[in-house]
Amino acid sequence: MARTGRRQFLGGLLAAGLIPKPTWADVGSPVFLSAAATPDGSYVLCGIDAALDVRFQIPLPTRGHAAAAHPSQPEAVAFARRPGTFAIIIDCITGVEKARIDSPMGRHFYGHGTFSSDGSLLFTTENDYEAGRGLIGVWDAQNGFARIDEWDSGGVGPHDIKRLPGTDMLVVANGGIYTHPETGRTKLNIPTMAPNLAYIEDGTVAEIASLPADMHKNSIRHLAVGPEGQVAFGMQWQGDGPVATLVGIHQMGQPVRLMTANANDLRAMQGYVGSIVLSSDGHTIAVTSPRGGFVQEYSVGVGALSKSSAIPDVCGAAVLGQSIFVSAGTGEIGPLNTGGPTLQRQMNVQWDNHLIPISTA
Amino acid sequence: MKRFLLTAVLAATPITANAQTATIDDIVNAHILPRFQTLAETSAHLATTARNDCSITSQTLQAAYSDAFDAWVSASHLRFGPTEVDDRAFALAFWPDSRGATPRTLAKLLTDQDPVIASAEDYAQVSIAARGFYAMEFLLYDEALSNIGDADDHCTLIQTVTTDIATTSAAILDDWKTDYAARLSSPDASGTYRSEEEVLQELFKTLATGLQFTSETRLGRPLGTFDRPHPTRAEGWRSGRSARHVGLSLAALNDLALRLSNDDLDISERIETSFERSIALLAELNDPIFTGVAAPQSRLKVEVLRQSIDSIRALVRDELGPTLGVAAGFNSLDGD
Numbered sequence: 001m002a003r004t005g006r007r008q009f010l011g012g013l014l015a016a017g018l019i020p021k022p023t024w025a026d027v028g029s030p031v032f033l034s035a036a037a038t039p040d041g042s043y044v045l046c047g048i049d050a051a052l053d054v055r056f057q058i059p060l061p062t063r064g065h066a067a068a069a070h071p072s073q074p075e076a077v078a079f080a081r082r083p084g085t086f087a088i089i090i091d092c093i094t095g096v097e098k099a100r101i102d103s104p105m106g107r108h109f110y111g112h113g114t115f116s117s118d119g120s121l122l123f124t125t126e127n128d129y130e131a132g133r134g135l136i137g138v139w140d141a142q143n144g145f146a147r148i149d150e151w152d153s154g155g156v157g158p159h160d161i162k163r164l165p166g167t168d169m170l171v172v173a174n175g176g177i178y179t180h181p182e183t184g185r186t187k188l189n190i191p192t193m194a195p196n197l198a199y200i201e202d203g204t205v206a207e208i209a210s211l212p213a214d215m216h217k218n219s220i221r222h223l224a225v226g227p228e229g230q231v232a233f234g235m236q237w238q239g240d241g242p243v244a245t246l247v248g249i250h251q252m253g254q255p256v257r258l259m260t261a262n263a264n265d266l267r268a269m270q271g272y273v274g275s276i277v278l279s280s281d282g283h284t285i286a287v288t289s290p291r292g293g294f295v296q297e298y299s300v301g302v303g304a305l306s307k308s309s310a311i312p313d314v315c316g317a318a319v320l321g322q323s324i325f326v327s328a329g330t331g332e333i334g335p336l337n338t339g340g341p342t343l344q345r346q347m348n349v350q351w352d353n354h355l356i357p358i359s360t361a
Numbered sequence: 362m363k364r365f366l367l368t369a370v371l372a373a374t375p376i377t378a379n380a381q382t383a384t385i386d387d388i389v390n391a392h393i394l395p396r397f398q399t400l401a402e403t404s405a406h407l408a409t410t411a412r413n414d415c416s417i418t419s420q421t422l423q424a425a426y427s428d429a430f431d432a433w434v435s436a437s438h439l440r441f442g443p444t445e446v447d448d449r450a451f452a453l454a455f456w457p458d459s460r461g462a463t464p465r466t467l468a469k470l471l472t473d474q475d476p477v478i479a480s481a482e483d484y485a486q487v488s489i490a491a492r493g494f495y496a497m498e499f500l501l502y503d504e505a506l507s508n509i510g511d512a513d514d515h516c517t518l519i520q521t522v523t524t525d526i527a528t529t530s531a532a533i534l535d536d537w538k539t540d541y542a543a544r545l546s547s548p549d550a551s552g553t554y555r556s557e558e559e560v561l562q563e564l565f566k567t568l569a570t571g572l573q574f575t576s577e578t579r580l581g582r583p584l585g586t587f588d589r590p591h592p593t594r595a596e597g598w599r600s601g602r603s604a605r606h607v608g609l610s611l612a613a614l615n616d617l618a619l620r621l622s623n624d625d626l627d628i629s630e631r632i633e634t635s636f637e638r639s640i641a642l643l644a645e646l647n648d649p650i651f652t653g654v655a656a657p658q659s660r661l662k663v664e665v666l667r668q669s670i671d672s673i674r675a676l677v678r679d680e681l682g683p684t685l686g687v688a689a690g691f692n693s694l695d696g697d
Binding site: 037065081082111132159178180182183184185186188190191192221239240241272274290291293312313314315328329330350351352353 | 460581585
């Protein structure tokens with residue numbers, strides 16, 4: 001009750017114009033966003049506080065995926081699951097939907113996006129599906145999220161997108177896979193797919209990092225950035241037989257570093273990384289595999305797997321302070337370091353793919 | 362406590378080890394090997410026929426092509442192991458070809474009179490889009506392409522493509538017989554498959570992906586959207602084979618699904634009933650190349666057919682999957 005009271009109090013102050021511009025610090029909570037499915041089969045977006053209580057729940061028309069948090073204001077954009085065409089802008093104080101945007105004709109969202117450093121622009125990964133071209137949609141966040149531009153993503157099938165800290169350099173995971181909404185998620189170009197990491201600033205591709213040719217079927221899908229601009233990336237193997245690695249890290253101007261793991265641990269992930277995070281000190285990468293039911297941690301310094309934990313249907317992952325939090329389709333959510341296969345909280349929803357941190361603390 | 366644990370394990374995996382081995386052996390010997398055997402034989406016959414008569418109007422050549430293509434479609438869901446080495450499956454079947462790479466590449470080879478068209482061995486190095494059954498369909502049935510270039514070159518190209526198909530099909534069969542069948546039948550800790558359960562999961566995945574492909578691609582492409590149907594994106598419409606492929610794939614997937622579910626009579630019967638329904642709906646359509654997708658009433662019937670296949674997918678995912686130890690989690694099934 002107390003929390004609700006505070007939220008209503010803040011909302012009231014806002015309505016009365018007593019607080020000129022709320023910031024994340026004013027909100028206090030929530031600290032995470034996650035899409036979810038409820039027991040009655042409907043889809044929602046949840047705001048989750050540090051005590052892992054759900055602070056708000058917003059209905060979504062279809063299944064959600066990831067979200068993008070505004071860098072300074074308590075505002076976030078939640079995206080539909082691929083090949084969805086809508087995104088909703090949420091006030092994270094009140095949990096109220098402020099606006100809704102739709103992808104332009106002939107485009108669909110991939111489910112990820114990010115804001116510019118000053119929060120004035122929103123960038124979304126999109127598919128120009130007739131041309132089979134990856135795009136970054138550019139939206140004016142200060143003008144009702146008007147569509148103002150679109151840029152080449154530097155590859156096919158852009159999925160995750162992040163911004164390097166303290167800059168407006170975007171990094172895009174071009175998964176390499178061409179799909180068309182008319183054929184659902186059928187992959188149309190596996191023999192020729194060529195994933196990459198593309199760095200883009202102001203519409204210009206500044207650098208492209210690629211994988212060795214024999215790994216061209218390893219789709220780079222999810223990203224985590226560190227304070228020094230390190231980019232950890234998680235992959236999804238589209239080839240047959242064992243995969244060489246599912247995790248790598250890159251820094252602009254340097255070669256890609258691929259992480260190693262023994263064959264059995266790697267195999268346990270079933271060729272699939274669903275989410276990736278980098279610890280706040282940049283020393284640990286954690287990746288989740290709902291298919292394998294494992295979270296695996298890699299030591300960045302050593303370049304190798306350091307720990308593997310079994311958690312059924314685990315997928316969401318986010319860093320809060322010194323801890324890595326994960327969430328699962330079973331409804332479990334909690335920090336990793338508590339040990340054991342059971343997480344701290346069991347909620348009455350199915351947590352979807354991504355856990356999005358929304359505090360800048 | 363020990364007894365409790367044992368009971369729990371048995372409850373979670375209702376199929377016993379012996380039954381698992383029998384199921385795998387049955388699928389390898391009665392489902393997989395005969396399909397690749399037929400593919401190799403009909404492809405060899407196609408290559409020989411083309412060497413003797415490469416005229417695109419030749420009934421013998423068209424019949425040989427049809428038989429070999431049938432054999433491929435009936436095996437096309439078996440996408441693991443030998444079919445994936447060197448992208449062999451794509452070398453046999455580059456479809457869907459959303460960017461029109463197949464006709465473009467073939468036209469260029471003919472226009473340039475590229476010497477590669479005379480060597481099946483070298484031809485394996487050309488763009489994968491210009492190889493296989495869909496390239497052959499353009500060479501045999503596409504009016505624009507049959508008028509490009511020199512007639513002798515056209516003939517040579519047909520002979521080369523069919524020889525390449527035969528070589529690829531023979532290599533797949535050879536790998537299955539000399540190596541991969543044993544990997545499935547005798548899983549071991551250091552092998553490709555560590556347990557019978559892993560083998561069954563691979564076979565399950567192949568069933569689920571095959572159903573998905575037939576629904577989303579074989580039917581999804583021509584259906585397009587209500588406002589923008591695309592009858593000429595149907596598979597094999599030039600040779601009149603679109604509905605035939607849906608029928609062949611349903612028959613093959615039905616066979617695999619029944620073999621995978623033969624230890625659970627209830628699931629097995631429901632699978633059979635649901636396949637029968639889809640096959641009956643397809644027959645009722647009586648629309649060989651799905652031209653009906655463009656007219657509202659006939660389109661509805663194609664949509665109903667697709668929905669019936671999607672209900673098989675749901676049955677397979679929700680009921681058959683768990684009996685084979687496949688996790689049906691909210692995220693594990695999502696794939697993104």
